[in-house]
Amino acid sequence: MAQWAAFVGLTGVVCTLLLALARLSQQVVRGDDADGTGPGDAPSSVPDRRRSDEIPRFVPPASDDTHAAERPLRADGELAATRTPHGHGPHADSTAGDLSTGTLLANVALTQGLFGGLLLAGAWYFGIPASAFGVTDAGLSTGLPALAVGVALGVTLYAANEIGAVSADAVGVEHDERLRSLLAPDSTGGWLVLLLVVLPIIAGVEEFIFRAAVIGATTAGFGTSVWALAVVSSLAFALGHGAQGRAGVVVTGSLGFVLAAAFVLTGSFLVVFVAHYLVNALEFVVHELLGVEWVGDAAG
Numbered sequence: 001m002a003q004w005a006a007f008v009g010l011t012g013v014v015c016t017l018l019l020a021l022a023r024l025s026q027q028v029v030r031g032d033d034a035d036g037t038g039p040g041d042a043p044s045s046v047p048d049r050r051r052s053d054e055i056p057r058f059v060p061p062a063s064d065d066t067h068a069a070e071r072p073l074r075a076d077g078e079l080a081a082t083r084t085p086h087g088h089g090p091h092a093d094s095t096a097g098d099l100s101t102g103t104l105l106a107n108v109a110l111t112q113g114l115f116g117g118l119l120l121a122g123a124w125y126f127g128i129p130a131s132a133f134g135v136t137d138a139g140l141s142t143g144l145p146a147l148a149v150g151v152a153l154g155v156t157l158y159a160a161n162e163i164g165a166v167s168a169d170a171v172g173v174e175h176d177e178r179l180r181s182l183l184a185p186d187s188t189g190g191w192l193v194l195l196l197v198v199l200p201i202i203a204g205v206e207e208f209i210f211r212a213a214v215i216g217a218t219t220a221g222f223g224t225s226v227w228a229l230a231v232v233s234s235l236a237f238a239l240g241h242g243a244q245g246r247a248g249v250v251v252t253g254s255l256g257f258v259l260a261a262a263f264v265l266t267g268s269f270l271v272v273f274v275a276h277y278l279v280n281a282l283e284f285v286v287h288e289l290l291g292v293e294w295v296g297d298a299a300g
Contacts (some may be wrong), residue, residue, distance in 0.1 A: 003126040004221025010122040011213045015236055018115050018209065022240040025179075101190065104183055109198045116205030119213060132220035133212035134269035141268045150274025153262055157255055157275055158282040164254070168247035177287075179244065184288035191289065195281055203277035210237045210256065211263040211272050230260035255279065 123133070130136070139145045183198075185191050214233040219226050238253030259272045286292045 002128050002132075002221065004128070004217070007122055007126040007128050007213075008218050008221060010126075011119060011209070011217065014115050014119050014209060015214070019236065019240050021111060022242065026242045101183065101185055105185070105190070105193060105198050108183070109201050112201050112205040116201070116208055119209060123213075123217070128217055129220075132217045133208065134216050134263060134267050134272075136267075138267075140266055140271075142270055146266065146268045146270040147274060149262075149266060149268075150271040151278065153258075153271065154275035154278025155282075157258060158279045161251055161255060161279060161283070164251045165247065168251070177244065177248075180283065180288065184284060194284065199277055199280050199284070203273050203280060206237070206240075207259070207263075207269060207272045207276050210234075211260055212269050215260060215263055216267075216269075226264045230257060230264060233260050 122128075135142060140149070183194070185194055210233045214236070215226055215229045218224050218229055234253050234256035237256035238249045241248055241252040244252060259276060262275065263269070263272045
């Protein structure tokens with residue numbers, strides 16, 4: 001017999017630990033803001049750092065500092081580091097403290113995998129059926145229809161996410177993307193690890209915790225309102241992304257609610273997993289690999 005109360009209690013513990021870890025990570029990534037001095041409090045002589053200034057650009061392998069005049073300034077007034085594809089040339093500012101990009105990727109994968117594995121083990125131990133997490137043999141749950149819906153939803157959410165970021169930037173609301181820049185690799189192998197290992201783990205674990213467990217299992221065990229749980233899970237999901245700044249929290253919370261609604265309406269874990277993965281993967285590929293910046297284009 002399924003032990004619903006025990007599993008929901010474990011879910012609460014895992015969510016709390018995950019949010020606490022996210023808070024610690026936020027302090028590392030945004031360490032320069034730890035003293036309460038945000039971007040808006042910087043001296044007027046310091047150039048305004050826009051999204052396009054925070055993200056390192058790919059430059060040809062033959063480039064050197066003779067092009068320093070063309071490089072953007074960081075908030076501290078120094079030249080931002082540039083990066084070249086496949087590891088040729090200087091690496092971007094890809095460290096939080098002394099951590100390399102590879103170390104950060106490994107840390108993210110291991111910590112997320114640990115939380116997800118703990119909750120998955122709990123689901124097995126407490127006898128929670130897979131159907132409670134949105135995994136059945138129905139076509140819209142695990143078949144091609146679910147995959148197609150997930151792809152369509154993911155692309156749509158990515159476009160909406162970009163529009164939200166551009167709109168926030170236009171009104172001067174901070175949208176911090178240092179974390180994304182820190183995690184962006186500078187080699188082919190690094191990109192393969194990011195796209196095929198790290199991002200799937202992130203999407204899988206976060207959807208399993210915030211959608212499948214918080215909404216699916218809790219509703220299956222106690223008959224709680226799915227929409228009330230959708231709001232709760234979305235708020236927790238947003239708080240877990242504080243490193244992205246105020247605008248990032250709002251956008252992520254909205255994204256989380258749409259994913260929660262998709263889970264409620266389709267009853268499919270696969271749909272929200274695919275959508276979540278695509279949003280993250282497209283952001284990395286478009287901004288970090290291809291160097292496309294919609295904000296810069298719109299402002300120009």
